[in-house]
Amino acid sequence: MTTTDAPVPPPAPVVKTDAVPPRPGARRRSEGSVLNVFSHGVLVIWAVMVVLPLLWAVMTSFKDDSSIFGSPWALPDKLHFDNWSRAWTQANMSDYFLNTVLVVGGSLIGTLVLGSMAAYVLARFDFPGNRFIYYLFVGGMSFPIMLALVPLFYVVNNMGLLNTIHGLILVYIAYSLPFTVFFLTAFFRTLPTSVAEAAFVDGASHSRTFFQIMLPMARPGLISVGIFNFLGQWNQYMLPTVLNTDPDKKVLTQGLVQLAVSQGYKGDWSGLFAGLVMAMLPVLAAYIIFQRQVVAGLTAGALK
Amino acid sequence: MQHGKYGFITGFLAAPLGLYALFVIWPFIQSIYYSFTDWTGLSPEFSMVGVDNYTRMLHDDIFWKSLTHSLIFALLLPLVTLGMALFFAFMINVGGRHRKGGPVVTGVRGSGFYKIVYFFPQVLSIAIVALLFAFAYNPDSGAINSFLRGIGLDSLQPLWLGDPDLALWCVMAVLVWSTTGFFVVLFSAGMASIPAELYEAALLDGAGRATTFFRVTLPLLWDTVQSGWVYMGILALGAESFAVVQIMTTGPGGPDYSTTVLVLYVYQKAFRDGQAAYATTIGVALLVVTLAFAAIVMRLGRRERLEY
Numbered sequence: 001m002t003t004t005d006a007p008v009p010p011p012a013p014v015v016k017t018d019a020v021p022p023r024p025g026a027r028r029r030s031e032g033s034v035l036n037v038f039s040h041g042v043l044v045i046w047a048v049m050v051v052l053p054l055l056w057a058v059m060t061s062f063k064d065d066s067s068i069f070g071s072p073w074a075l076p077d078k079l080h081f082d083n084w085s086r087a088w089t090q091a092n093m094s095d096y097f098l099n100t101v102l103v104v105g106g107s108l109i110g111t112l113v114l115g116s117m118a119a120y121v122l123a124r125f126d127f128p129g130n131r132f133i134y135y136l137f138v139g140g141m142s143f144p145i146m147l148a149l150v151p152l153f154y155v156v157n158n159m160g161l162l163n164t165i166h167g168l169i170l171v172y173i174a175y176s177l178p179f180t181v182f183f184l185t186a187f188f189r190t191l192p193t194s195v196a197e198a199a200f201v202d203g204a205s206h207s208r209t210f211f212q213i214m215l216p217m218a219r220p221g222l223i224s225v226g227i228f229n230f231l232g233q234w235n236q237y238m239l240p241t242v243l244n245t246d247p248d249k250k251v252l253t254q255g256l257v258q259l260a261v262s263q264g265y266k267g268d269w270s271g272l273f274a275g276l277v278m279a280m281l282p283v284l285a286a287y288i289i290f291q292r293q294v295v296a297g298l299t300a301g302a303l304k
Numbered sequence: 305m306q307h308g309k310y311g312f313i314t315g316f317l318a319a320p321l322g323l324y325a326l327f328v329i330w331p332f333i334q335s336i337y338y339s340f341t342d343w344t345g346l347s348p349e350f351s352m353v354g355v356d357n358y359t360r361m362l363h364d365d366i367f368w369k370s371l372t373h374s375l376i377f378a379l380l381l382p383l384v385t386l387g388m389a390l391f392f393a394f395m396i397n398v399g400g401r402h403r404k405g406g407p408v409v410t411g412v413r414g415s416g417f418y419k420i421v422y423f424f425p426q427v428l429s430i431a432i433v434a435l436l437f438a439f440a441y442n443p444d445s446g447a448i449n450s451f452l453r454g455i456g457l458d459s460l461q462p463l464w465l466g467d468p469d470l471a472l473w474c475v476m477a478v479l480v481w482s483t484t485g486f487f488v489v490l491f492s493a494g495m496a497s498i499p500a501e502l503y504e505a506a507l508l509d510g511a512g513r514a515t516t517f518f519r520v521t522l523p524l525l526w527d528t529v530q531s532g533w534v535y536m537g538i539l540a541l542g543a544e545s546f547a548v549v550q551i552m553t554t555g556p557g558g559p560d561y562s563t564t565v566l567v568l569y570v571y572q573k574a575f576r577d578g579q580a581a582y583a584t585t586i587g588v589a590l591l592v593v594t595l596a597f598a599a600i601v602m603r604l605g606r607r608e609r610l611e612y
Contacts, residue, residue, distance in 0.1 A: 137324065146542065
């Protein structure tokens, strides 16, 4: 069965294991159960390997420093909630959270608005240079960002945008556009043209048609690509590391790394673990609640 | 729909295209230009030096080490990650015990649970994952070595990230840990769209599970595997490897340059050593490697597209 143009057998009856001659049947069944035990075992082991480090981090965040180092696997003697409050206030986690929320909020809205505008025009209008602009956007997906970051640092610096929240927002938007345009262009192509044409005949302008007719119709696509961008921007590490070096403006990921470096001197490891878990939990909780949408959003691009 | 079309197109494209050109396209062009200069990045003056940076690069041992490690990442990581993900996805979707009168192919029990759990690392920032594992690898008080002590392997206490022979593999293991789940879910979605009749036919012909996998599942999933391969390779050459190596290893890139990768070397040359022009030269090498990788995978993987 290497090709599918080989004739497909007539609707196959459901195989009845009982009807199969005893010897091959028995063999297959025993091979099957060995495989079953094996496959289940492997699946369980990987599940444990995924969950264990996360649980270990949660557990460690409730321990005091001496037991973190003394017995990493022991349960905490009592729940040290003070680790969490220390991390939130003294270790600036609250600032990092606020900065991240501002940056991601601004970039997400900007990415969706600008991305859908460009994608709509590229998907629905014929004009010279359409394909060129499309490939210009899409090509950005496969280029190593680090190459651009060296001059970008100086571009951003010359514009006075270095170490500012709005500067970071603009850069995030620019680097989120390639995938967003790629995804939404494909999505706008699948939407029916008749509704937009009817609106246009009724006298709606192009931009009104877009904002009042097309955007609401594109909601499922916007949600998918929005989730994709939200996670990418929330978890972004490389862009802020290069472009955002002011300690007061740091976002969550670089703040935590900064914390890990400075804890080497201060020795507040329990506070650091509390910070790590604090950063992990909201995203994990959001994932578990919106599981279906998140998976659809993150895998949508690769399946196209 | 022609009325006022060009005004509308210009109006809608101006902002996104302008932003993209300024922050993405323009820096890319600039960095290729800078790679022929002696720009330090610290002062605005520079002069053209021709291909000096490129000859210097070819004689730079650390560049070759970084290139080797980056190539190992780009080739080995997709192989391990996609291989494991295919195996898990097949087990989850097709590996179930056959029940009398039930469908011919079934997933294992709890397949939904596995898919949810395996996806966890994908939603976490690679920076957080790297920090977490940096602690787990700590030779004295880390979770891994204390686990080994706990099961009586007191003699086996590797230095992990401190051991030049092990550090690269430790870093790679973290990337495998954090990306496998994504591909399990991706391949599961692909496998779910393969019609059950194909499996029934294969089963009637007496195919075992291995045969079914290699003759039915893999060929029909090939497009997804291929784009996953490119995607994973680009990640392994770029952002992901930067984060794990920069956060986890000593130096970063050590010990003794045993974990340095191209993307980290670009960063260090530009923002630590004040050699921006040389950094862009290495960046151009990274660009060439990335594009060559994508082209090779797309070419080698080209097959007749199977319709079903």
